[in-house]
Amino acid sequence: MSSLPTIFSITESEIDLNDLLAKITLTSSGAAAIFTGMVRGVTTRDHPHETEYLEYESYIPMAEAKMKQVADEIREKWPVIEGIAIVQRIGRLYPKTPTVLIACTAAHRDTGVFDAARYGIDRLKKIVPVWKKEVSPNGEEWVEGDYIPKPGE
Numbered sequence: 001m002s003s004l005p006t007i008f009s010i011t012e013s014e015i016d017l018n019d020l021l022a023k024i025t026l027t028s029s030g031a032a033a034i035f036t037g038m039v040r041g042v043t044t045r046d047h048p049h050e051t052e053y054l055e056y057e058s059y060i061p062m063a064e065a066k067m068k069q070v071a072d073e074i075r076e077k078w079p080v081i082e083g084i085a086i087v088q089r090i091g092r093l094y095p096k097t098p099t100v101l102i103a104c105t106a107a108h109r110d111t112g113v114f115d116a117a118r119y120g121i122d123r124l125k126k127i128v129p130v131w132k133k134e135v136s137p138n139g140e141e142w143v144e145g146d147y148i149p150k151p152g153e
Contacts, residue, residue, distance in 0.1 A: 004081075004083060005023055006083070007085040007086070008067035008071055009067075011089055014089075014098075015036070015101050021085075031108055032105045033103070034101065039094060039099055050136055054093050056091060057132075058130045066129065067124065071086060078115070078116040084103070084104055102121045102124065
């Protein structure tokens with residue numbers, strides 16, 4: 001149903017959770033599942049290190065098209081989802097700053113709304129072209145993502 005609220009964007013602006021939630025909530029919505037990723041100042045697993053900031057870049061037209069694809073996939077797998085918001089920040093972001101937000105609304109919490117939000121962040125990480133450079137006291141490096149475009153993507 002095309003009248004259901006769907007928001008996807010790449011932005012340099014701060015993510016406003018209350019505004020996004022208001023835009024994807026219907027009068028029939030009784031549940032929202034929200035995932036927000038943030039910049040870590042200290043990483044403790046794999047290769048422990050400190051981070052001064054992250055620099056995010058994206059090819060916006062393609063990234064927003066892939067975000068729409070993620071939203072379409074969520075609606076196909078969970079037809080009960082009412083509203084969807086997918087927002088990725090770009091630019092220089094410091095520790096404790098939200099970098100990405102996935103939110104899904106539905107009539108009830110037991111309708112798959114948690115799974116839909118989890119699917120959204122997992123798919124975003126896999127197919128949306130966003131790159132990040134990590135700057136630490138020891139230098140800087142581009143952090144490789146898992147996304148490698150396949151023919152036709």
